Amino acid sequence: MLENLFTNIAGLLRNLLDSAGVPPLWNDVTLLVVKLVAILVFILINALWLVLMERKVAGYMQARIGPNRVGPWGLLQTTCDIGKLISKEIPIPKSADKILFLLAPALVFVPPLMIFAAIPFGKDMVALDLNIGLFYVFALASLTTIIFWMGGWGSNNKYSLLGSMRVVAQMVSYELPMILSVLGVIMLVGSMNLTEIIAAQQNMWFIVTQPIAFLIFFIAAVAECNRTPFDLVEGESEIINGPYTEYGGMGFAMFFLAEYASIMIISAMATTIFLGGWLAPFGLTFIPSWLWFFLKMYVLIFVVMWFRWTFPRIRVDQLMGFGWKILVPLSLANVFVTGIGMYIYRAIGW
Amino acid sequence: MFGNGLIKGLRITWKEFTSKKFTVQYPEEQHTKPERFHGRFVFDADKCIACNLCANACPNNVIELKSEKVEKKKFLTKYVMNIEYCLFCGMCVEACNKDAINFSLEHDMSQYNYDAIPLILVEREAPKPEPKPEEATPEASGEKAEPKVKGKGKQKEETPAASADKSASDEVAAGKAPEKEGQ
Numbered sequence: 001m002l003e004n005l006f007t008n009i010a011g012l013l014r015n016l017l018d019s020a021g022v023p024p025l026w027n028d029v030t031l032l033v034v035k036l037v038a039i040l041v042f043i044l045i046n047a048l049w050l051v052l053m054e055r056k057v058a059g060y061m062q063a064r065i066g067p068n069r070v071g072p073w074g075l076l077q078t079t080c081d082i083g084k085l086i087s088k089e090i091p092i093p094k095s096a097d098k099i100l101f102l103l104a105p106a107l108v109f110v111p112p113l114m115i116f117a118a119i120p121f122g123k124d125m126v127a128l129d130l131n132i133g134l135f136y137v138f139a140l141a142s143l144t145t146i147i148f149w150m151g152g153w154g155s156n157n158k159y160s161l162l163g164s165m166r167v168v169a170q171m172v173s174y175e176l177p178m179i180l181s182v183l184g185v186i187m188l189v190g191s192m193n194l195t196e197i198i199a200a201q202q203n204m205w206f207i208v209t210q211p212i213a214f215l216i217f218f219i220a221a222v223a224e225c226n227r228t229p230f231d232l233v234e235g236e237s238e239i240i241n242g243p244y245t246e247y248g249g250m251g252f253a254m255f256f257l258a259e260y261a262s263i264m265i266i267s268a269m270a271t272t273i274f275l276g277g278w279l280a281p282f283g284l285t286f287i288p289s290w291l292w293f294f295l296k297m298y299v300l301i302f303v304v305m306w307f308r309w310t311f312p313r314i315r316v317d318q319l320m321g322f323g324w325k326i327l328v329p330l331s332l333a334n335v336f337v338t339g340i341g342m343y344i345y346r347a348i349g350w
Numbered sequence: 351m352f353g354n355g356l357i358k359g360l361r362i363t364w365k366e367f368t369s370k371k372f373t374v375q376y377p378e379e380q381h382t383k384p385e386r387f388h389g390r391f392v393f394d395a396d397k398c399i400a401c402n403l404c405a406n407a408c409p410n411n412v413i414e415l416k417s418e419k420v421e422k423k424k425f426l427t428k429y430v431m432n433i434e435y436c437l438f439c440g441m442c443v444e445a446c447n448k449d450a451i452n453f454s455l456e457h458d459m460s461q462y463n464y465d466a467i468p469l470i471l472v473e474r475e476a477p478k479p480e481p482k483p484e485e486a487t488p489e490a491s492g493e494k495a496e497p498k499v500k501g502k503g504k505q506k507e508e509t510p511a512a513s514a515d516k517s518a519s520d521e522v523a524a525g526k527a528p529e530k531e532g533q
Contacts, residue, residue: 061363064373310363311356 003288007124010035035127039116043109043261050260050301051078057305081253088249093156096246100154104147105247105254111143112261119268120195122278122290133194134186137269138179141224144262145171148233151255152243163242166316167233170223173320174230177327178220181213184338185273198277205276210338214274216331218300221266223323225259227304229311232319267300268293275300383455388438390456391431393471397450400424407445410435418476429472433459 010031017027052067052074059066067074092098118133120126130136145168152164186192188209189200200206207214223230234242244255271277275296278289287295314322374381383389400417401424412435416428443451451471461467 057367060367060371063366063369063371065371306360306363306367310359 002291003123005288006122006290032127036113036117039127040109040113043112043116043264044257046264047257047260048078048082049075050263051081051257053301054260054305054308057302058309061306061309082257085250085253090247090249090251093246095156097154097156100150101246102251104151104154105251107150108144108147108254108258109261111140111147112258112265115140115265116268118194119272120198120277121293122288125278125290126195129195130193132192134182134192134197134273137194138175138182141262141265141269142171142175144258148243151247155243155246157246159239159241159245160243162239163233163245166239167226167243170226170230170233170319170323173323174220174223174327177216177323177331178224180328180331180335181210181216181220182273183331183335184210184213187335187338187342194272194277197273198279201276201279205274205279205281207274210274210334212330212334213338214270216327216334217274218266218270218303220323220327221270222304222307223319225262225266225304227259227263228308229314230319231308231313232316235313263301263304264297267297267304270300271296383457387453387455387457388440389454390459391442391469391471392452392454393429394450394452395426395429395472395474397448398426398429398472399448399450400426401447403445403447404442404451407441409439409441410437412436413442420476420479425476426472427474427476429470431469431471432467433469434464434467 013034014027014031017030022030055077056066056074067077070077070080090102092101115137117127118130118136120129148167149164152160152167155161185197185206188206189197191197191200197206226233232238234244239245244252247255271293277296278293280287280289280292400415402415405411405413405415412432414428414430414432415426417424417426419425438453440453443453459467459469
């Protein structure tokens with residue numbers, strides 16, 4: 001019952017449209033739109049509550065209890081914050097490029113939505129089952145760079161410009177080890193389809209066979225969404241707030257929420273690629289597959305937040321050195337070792 | 351091992367994460383205040399002899415004190431503390447000979463309106479002196495004025511004069527009361 005909750009809802013909708021005499025093409029289109037809207041709502045609500053989670057985690061790690069006044073357990077705190085931010089003016093600097101300046105926060109949620117469309121949330125729960133799913137996901141994940149660059153350039157402010165240049169430098173440096181680390185998994189599976197990658201982990205998760213790849217992927221992913229210890233992009237003590245310096249009101253809030261959306265994405269990707277996606281471990285199949293997916297995803301999100309409230313920010317030269325001198329060679333070595341391993345396994349005759 | 355420090359840091363924050371929280375949920379629960387807490391002032395009008403020592407002791411001129419003369423004694427008619435200027439140093443409490451002014455543990459003194467800030471401790475009319483002084487004094491001046499008359503009437507007939515600003519400074523100037531110079 002719970003296992004097929006969402007697929008049943010989709011089937012019900014399809015039958016309903018069929019019985020209403022809607023042609024099959026329109027039926028498919030409507031269903032896809034419904035799925036995408038559901039994902040959009042899911043992302044927005046999650047981003048909203050992840051802000052609260054972040055504050056709660058921060059509080060708990062500092063021996064306090066975080067927001068707890070608005071709503072039960074503080075659950076409406078961030079909703080109220082967003083309500084306040086919506087009601088505020090978005091001040092536009094006189095010398096800013098107005099179109100770019102306003103376009104950046106409007107577009108910032110597009111890549112997360114497009115990525116989530118391709119991620120399998122559970123058994124048969126993927127809006128777009130692409131055969132190059134992994135490629136698609138990585139291509140879109142790096143698209144966020146352009147939006148930050150747009151915001152930083154359009155603001156016409158030196159701190160914004162510096163911040164957005166850091167975004168570009170950091171993302172380019174860390175994209176490389178991230179993709180190279182996943183290469184080992186692609187070699188093992190022989191496919192870039194996310195559903196097939198999950199299916200290949202039926203017996204053993206790739207975190208066991210590719211532990212170094214997981215580590216590199218996770219570190220690079222944390223850097224990718226500009227989180228501590230790699231949050232140089234908005235290093236308050238150096239460049240005020242990076243690309244968001246000139247933004248106020250909802251413009252700022254969109255960037256702020258997008259950060260949490262990108263945390264969700266990297267956690268969902270790490271879950272899909274290394275932690276077996278929606279597969280239940282130890283045969284615990286009585287818990288529905290989508291719940292397993294979210295469980296793993298939220299554990300990883302918690303780890304990212306745990307990093308944030310533990311580690312200090314690293315220096316720019318350390319960031320670049322770490323990326324190019326340690327992560328890239330390590331991931332290349334991982335690809336090499338995986339290749340040799342596969343060759344040996346094949347020679348043995350597995 | 352490389353990365354040991356990172357793991358150690360994570361362990362520390364995890365320990366904090368699971369440990370007991372120290373937050374005191376303010377309006378519902380409060381820290382216990384020490385006995386000598388400098389909170390809102392409480393004033394015992396019965397004890398006050400309107401000597402003005404507290405007003406003189408105050409470094410910020412917070413205390414506004416008015417008295418009228420009823421019979422031979424001073425009767426306190428107004429005692430207002432402009433609490434917005436008060437620094438809660440406690441000089442007035444120390445200066446008081448009669449233990450009339452004291453601190454309480456109350457500390458929520460914020461107000462919505464500026465006018466509401468001054469702490470009005472006493473504001474009353476002085477009892478009107480009756481035409482026949484001998485009969486009227488005990489009854490008309492009320493219970494409040496009575497004990498003061500009885501208790502301190504003989505000893506301190508001159509003190510009200512000393513405590514009033516002008517006469518006090520006169521005395522100091524005349525060298526009669528050198529101990530009051532510092533005040």
